[in-house]
Amino acid sequence: MAGVVDVARFILSARRRKNLRTTPDMLQGLLYICQGWMLVARDCPLFPEVILADKRGPIVREIETQMNSLRRECLVSEEDGNEAAGLTTVERMLVERVLRIYEDCSGEKPSLGESWPSTETVQIISHDSILYYFSQLDADAGVEKSMPRPYLADISVRSFLSENDYEQLEEYMRSA
Numbered sequence: 213m214a215g216v217v218d219v220a221r222f223i224l225s226a227r228r229r230k231n232l233r234t235t236p237d238m239l240q241g242l243l244y245i246c247q248g249w250m251l252v253a254r255d256c257p258l259f260p261e262v263i264l265a266d267k268r269g270p271i272v273r274e275i276e277t278q279m280n281s282l283r284r285e286c287l288v289s290e291e292d293g294n295e296a297a298g299l300t301t302v303e304r305m306l307v308e309r310v311l312r313i314y315e316d317c318s319g320e321k322p323s324l325g326e327s328w329p330s331t332e333t334v335q336i337i338s339h340d341s342i343l344y345y346f347s348q349l350d351a352d353a354g355v356e357k358s359m360p361r362p363y364l365a366d367i368s369v370r371s372f373l374s375e376n377d378y379e380q381l382e383e384y385m386r387s388a
Contacts, residue, residue, distance in 0.1 A: 213256070213257070213258070213259065213260060213303075214258060214259050214298045214299045214300070214303050215259055215260070215261070215298060216243060216259040216260075216261040216272050216274050216275055217274065217275070217278065217282065218259070218297065218298030218299055219243060219246060219258060219259050219299065219303075219307060220239060220243060220275050220278075220282055221282060221297075222299055222304070222307055223239060223242050223243070223246075223307065223311065224239065224282055226307075226308065226311050227311065230315070232315065236275075236276070236279045237268060237269060239275060239279070240268075240269060240270055240271050240272065240275060240276070241269055241270060242310065242311070242314060243259075243263070243270070243272055243275065244263055244269075244270035244337075244342075245310055245314060246258050246306065246307050246310050247259065247263060247342060248342045248343070248345065248346035249306060249309075249310055249346060249361075249362055249364065250303070250306055251339060251342055251343040251346060252343065252346045252347055252364065252368075252370070253306060253364040253367055253368040253369070253370065254302070254367070254368065254369050255343075255369055255370065257339055258303060258306070258307075259272075261273075261274050262336055262337075263336075263337045263342070264334045264335065264336055264337065265334065265335050265336075265337050266334050270337065271334075302367050305367055306362070306364075306367060309362035309363060309364075310362050312362075313360045313361075313362055314360070349361060
């Protein structure tokens with residue numbers, strides 16, 4: 213399992229190669245989104261560090277305190293080709309897919325499916341809460357979503373039905 217710093221370094225390097233600016237809030241949001249889709253796909257976290265619900269959005273304290281040094285490191289790691297150190301092939305694939313569909317990330321606060329704290333109170337977002345929210349996004353393909361979904365079927369430990377398979381199964385269940 214990767215650490216959050218490894219994932220952040222990979223995200224910063226990948227976005228830098230495409231000349232995309234990454235604000236601290238964008239990075240925090242992308243980490244939250246990657247964590248959510250990894251929980252859906254593999255039923256395990258991408259990184260073990262805690263995500264907190266802050267009035268600004270999701271935050272990982274370890275990243276908040278290291279953001280400037282991570283930016284400097286991503287310049288060096290890009291040159292030596294080591295920006296993916298610490299990530300498995302599956303982890304890298306998932307993060308790349310998230311980055312591809314969230315390339316135009318404008319830094320807006322991702323939803324948790326419930327209201328974020330409006331005060332200075334910071335609360336831990338449990339893996340179960342994240343999994344529940346992202347599973348709901350994945351389960352209801354007929355509803356327009358504000359959050360796009362990456363393709364997960366080839367890296368998932370879960371079974372996914374195509375829309376066509378779902379319709380056939382639904383038809384079968386009605387006729388039975």
